[in-house]
Amino acid sequence: MRQSPSNAPMAPEDGTSTFHxxxxxxxxxxxxxxxxxxxxxxxxxxxxxxxxxxHAGGASFSLSGVGHHKFLWLAVLxxxxxxxxxxxxxxxxxQASPVSKEPVLLGLSVVQLILVIIPFxxxxxxxxxxxxxxxxxxxxxxxxxxxxxxVAVVVPFVRSLGQR
Numbered sequence: 001m002r003q004s005p006s007n008a009p010m011a012p013e014d015g016t017s018t019f020h021x022x023x024x025x026x027x028x029x030x031x032x033x034x035x036x037x038x039x040x041x042x043x044x045x046x047x048x049x050x051x052x053x054x055h056a057g058g059a060s061f062s063l064s065g066v067g068h069h070k071f072l073w074l075a076v077l078x079x080x081x082x083x084x085x086x087x088x089x090x091x092x093x094x095q096a097s098p099v100s101k102e103p104v105l106l107g108l109s110v111v112q113l114i115l116v117i118i119p120f121x122x123x124x125x126x127x128x129x130x131x132x133x134x135x136x137x138x139x140x141x142x143x144x145x146x147x148x149x150x151v152a153v154v155v156p157f158v159r160s161l162g163q164r
Contacts, residue, residue: 008090028090034157036105037086037148043112044079046145047072049138052124056131065119065138075115075142082108082149102157116146 019050026034050062051069066072082105089101120143 001011002094007144008148025089025093028093030085030156032152033086033089033101033105035152036109036149037083039145039152040079040082040112043142043145043149044076044083046138046142047076047079049141051119051139051142053134053136054126058108062136063088063124065142068124070118072115072119075112077150078108078115082112102160105153106157107147107154109153113150116142119151 029037047065049064051065051067052063054063056063059148066076085101085104085108120135120139123135
């Protein structure tokens with residue numbers, strides 16, 4: 001293995017890639033990648049924000065997305081996967097994966113959106129009179145982030161299909 005001037009190990013000479021966080025180069029990411037990464041980070045945060053506001057008489061409280069819908073933990077996992085995938089791609093480069101990143105990001109973004117749309121439109125129903133449940137800002141932020149992530153990935157993917 002070669003050594004850099006600072007005695008830090010560099011990539012092997014046989015052409016394989018290794019992961020070193022200090023080798024991250026954001027220029028390896030497209031604007032769509034960065035947008036999808038930021039939207040996935042925003043989605044990750046929004047899953048822990050209040051999704052539902054519950055009002056009963058003079059009292060009120062809120063429920064987070066993952067607090068009420070346990071399957072949203074899958075959306076948390078997918079958001080972490082998208083962010084990690086982009087960090088690895090920016091660090092190691094495109095030669096690290098035999099599969100193009102566009103279809104991978106497209107698939108992950110579609111599943112994220114599906115996981116967010118279901119609880120967004122399924123607002124829990126109060127079974128007691130005088131109790132109301134309404135969507136809170138976390139649900140709107142999550143839906144917007146999931147849509148932005150998907151649109152950021154779909155547009156370049158469709159363009160790349162047209163060029164083939």
